Amino acid sequence: MAEHIVRFADRAEPITVRAGTLLVEAARRLGLDIQQPCGGQGRCGRCAVRVESGRVRRRSVLRLSKADVEAGYALACQTVVEGDVSVVVPPVEQIERRLTTDHVAPEVVVPVGYDPEKAQTIGRVFLRLSPPSMDDQTDDWARLCTALRRRTGIDRLRASLPQIRELGGTLRSSGWHVGLTYDTAGEPPGTARLIKVGPMASEASEPLCGLAIDVGTTTVTVFLVDLLTGEVTAQSSEYNQQIARGEDIISRIVYATKGGGGEELRELVLATINGRVAAVCGRANIEPAAIVKATLTGNSTMTHLLLGIPPESIRLEPFITSINQPPLLSARDVGITMCSDGTVDLLPGVASYLGADITAGVLSSGLRSSAETTLFIDIGTNGEMVLGSSQWLVSCACSAGPAFEGSGVVHGMRADRGAIEEVWIDGRSYEPTFRVIGKGQPRGICGSGLISLAAEMFLTGILDKGGHIDESLASPRIRRGSHGAEYVVAWGGDTANGDDITITAVDIDNLLRAKAAVYAGFNVLADRVGVELDSVERVLIGGAFGKYINVEKAVDIGLLPDLPWERFEFLGNTSVKGAYLSLLDREMRAEVGEIASAMTYVELSADNSFYEAFTSALFLPHTDLSRFPSVETSMT
């Protein structure tokens, strides 16, 4: 097959590829990251590059205008090489690799009265073995097991082959005085798994650490936990490196089904996790080998990708995971940089779109600790919600689309530096003011900014009940653009890149569909158990999104139910908190299992009432205004 040379403008070295190779693949081989928010499906247009010379074939030109194509633009994920080519990657599209460590810093406190002896499945003992002699030729392994049994009553110790290989050397180099760490999690009574054996001197001076890890679609958060005190000694967060291969779950699943894509995504999320583990170890000045256990949460797609389990069936009706409750694994199995035989515990999920992040969230939110009817929600690309109390749990998930994550709208962006996160509009001049994350000039609008903007536009009459922009209003900010009517939030002279930041009719429509899906989900859950939405006594909001949202504005657009503000509570990253609690305490770990088992999951796409509730919610705030009395008041 013919081979061609591909040059990228900012790379000195060209690369030789076979004819038919995608540009995105050629770039990847050069170590050049081209953003593919839609997972390389040719849907989003974010991977557009300019072909300066040479022959390529565009399989798709979706989102490119005729002029774009004439100017050489091509979608890197949809364009194959057919000759020697030179390519320019517009800088704005290169993936920003900001290490935004600590941009989420959930507050966790050690549970009152935490007693590691009682709560932990991890044990560490120090054993002074009598050395073998001609009178006692017991083999090394039996010698160790006997000493352990005498000390702890554990009469069966399971070990991996690598551990057995190292044992003899360790016993002899340590002078037969060792520290032994084991885990009884998941084992029958009297049985434990060996985690490590080391010389007593070094083990005694080494801390005993664990990790609580939340593998989010967008952000990976790692807590380093001292298992002897329960304290979080360091924490670190970073964007999941998989983002470069798809911003949302569906894009990632699509990417994973391509040849090698699943393995690539597995490596990317592992690199993210291990990068953060290295960071927390460095900060706490410990060796990764001191980490003997990791408890992980994440949605079902994230856990499948992390474990290298094909996720295809998650996105295809009837939406099935390969496994909701993975077995206990070792760090060696999974690939996390810590003690090789340390336990890796992925908390149980419930369904394809109701993963361990939610069961862990329910745990840490305290929903089950009260008989009050409580709504727990975690909104991102997907909106997951649980209605329940100490007695019962019912849950569902709806696809909100990417609007709340800041993509899927023309000037949308993640809640990051430069994002407009809150907007106020003058009811007479229609002039906006806004707050930008990190203060500087705006670069786009994030999810909370969109909600705020839509609420203001509605309350000032720029939007009507149906979500249409009133083009009759006398303001230069209301105009007609290439996507129909639009409102200019920031003029080009005030923005980071010199372009106007606008919200279009199409954007509003996307936002309406997103909020209608979430609100319809609440309705279906309430109907299912026969309670009224306004009888919900607590609304617990988890997830990073919940940290920035303005409840009043969310109620204004009909995203959240119209309840007294004091019933709302923002909990931050409930998922990582649940992992933390499960890592610390076997009873908490057991409770996550009970939550997963007890939870009734309602599949909305198989639920007739959902579509009706969704349609009714496609208005601002709702077709039935009596559901939103406080908004009715604001409007008058």
Add this chain to the structure above:
Amino acid sequence: MAEHIVRFADRAEPITVRAGTLLVEAARRLGLDIQQPCGGQGRCGRCAVRVESGRVRRRSVLRLSKADVEAGYALACQTVVEGDVSVVVPPVEQIERRLTTDHVAPEVVVPVGYDPEKAQTIGRVFLRLSPPSMDDQTDDWARLCTALRRRTGIDRLRASLPQIRELGGTLRSSGWHVGLTYDTAGEPPGTARLIKVGPMASEASEPLCGLAIDVGTTTVTVFLVDLLTGEVTAQSSEYNQQIARGEDIISRIVYATKGGGGEELRELVLATINGRVAAVCGRANIEPAAIVKATLTGNSTMTHLLLGIPPESIRLEPFITSINQPPLLSARDVGITMCSDGTVDLLPGVASYLGADITAGVLSSGLRSSAETTLFIDIGTNGEMVLGSSQWLVSCACSAGPAFEGSGVVHGMRADRGAIEEVWIDGRSYEPTFRVIGKGQPRGICGSGLISLAAEMFLTGILDKGGHIDESLASPRIRRGSHGAEYVVAWGGDTANGDDITITAVDIDNLLRAKAAVYAGFNVLADRVGVELDSVERVLIGGAFGKYINVEKAVDIGLLPDLPWERFEFLGNTSVKGAYLSLLDREMRAEVGEIASAMTYVELSADNSFYEAFTSALFLPHTDLSRFPSVETSMT
């Protein structure tokens, strides 16, 4: 560092190595196998090569005469390159890689009334799962486990991560009709380990097979067993490829402690095993994936080397193994070519020099099925012996040296084509006649040939009670050679290589020490339990050595106790038979464990009475002739 070119006479391609590289290493890199029976310690002289030109440095010239060195001879394992060199490897020293498949063919019969349902820990069920739907979104893993529980009552199934990764694809491609194989061995009640899941159609047509494997120091024997009938459907044996890195256990341990030596030995024995597995699969026309379990025996050094466990401590006082009872492992862990998650069960050993080959041998010998006082022996480089009955077991091991294996004597060789295996000497002319394995001209003398020869020499007066050759006898065959007095067994004109085949005073001395060690071992065991050796009711002889030995001659030299012939029984490879029985039947497997636990091991080197017994046995047949009444009769 300087590099030099090394040429080997029969290789067209030279090889470039760093200065200081051993000749044996240069040869190895060219794929040229140079025999190192002593494990590269420079002890045996068998790796001698001739350096035709170029500079080398000889670290040791042990066993080389001054004339040898002047003629260019050098020990390949002790000689390093210091310039460009040309080397000739004498053909006789190149390792003979005969694939002597089936050269040992133990007869095994399916135990009477074998019922796989009752006896097996392996189970295979065929499950028709109902496919998932919007009304039943159970995850794949839970769906499988539920179906298995309903069918078998197994309520916990353990799986490896690779199995979970493949599950979704298998279920869907099979139309949700699958065959599932599991193993309950070593698991608590209600628990099983998943071995494999496959489409029902292909699984139903696939046999369910196991392997019984004896990893001998010299020979590896593999049985392919149909687990549904218990029949051995194919078998194959081959020299353990480790032989090229040391003929005896001690040499292998020494080799293993050199950098990379342990890993090399592990790969060599795995290559041997997997070669035989491929052979039996080919013969039975099955796929390796149909093999779901392997049960292995071998001495402790062999099991350590196979598992990659450092064996050093086995040879250093106080002679300790890393592990006598390895846990159940998977084929993936160990590296055997079969179903990756198939069970690999290494039977338990007792001590450094009393391994699983002996516990398995005791099992299959039937020693425990009778109240009679029974002596079980397996003699090779080491002599292992067990005295016992259904009620008690006492055992020991003695280092017999390599005499019985045919090395360690000037014209010794393995029991292979060309070996003199039996000798008769005319009492008047002192002229011998002999039988050669494979008929042709003799190449050397094997262990049984040596015993036979020594017995004949003793009974004809060529040897006196002290083992000295009577040089006053009038025979051209009795002469003085470079090693002192010697007897010519075959004149050069009658031998394969034209050299005289002799037995020297030094050889006789080695043989005496070997037989004395074994007999002293018997004495110590009998003393330990307070029985007389002549009250032993049965002598069960296992091992390949036992197959060829002539009991009368062995008694004549005082190797075996002087008991009526009918008390002796030859059992062949009792080790592989024990593996076979343990593979077939969980009760047999449990019994091997009981044998290992019940056996009292006597460390001879810590036993004062051993040295005394050994010294007394350094005569022909013994200092105390009353112990050998039948020999006394022959002598008169």
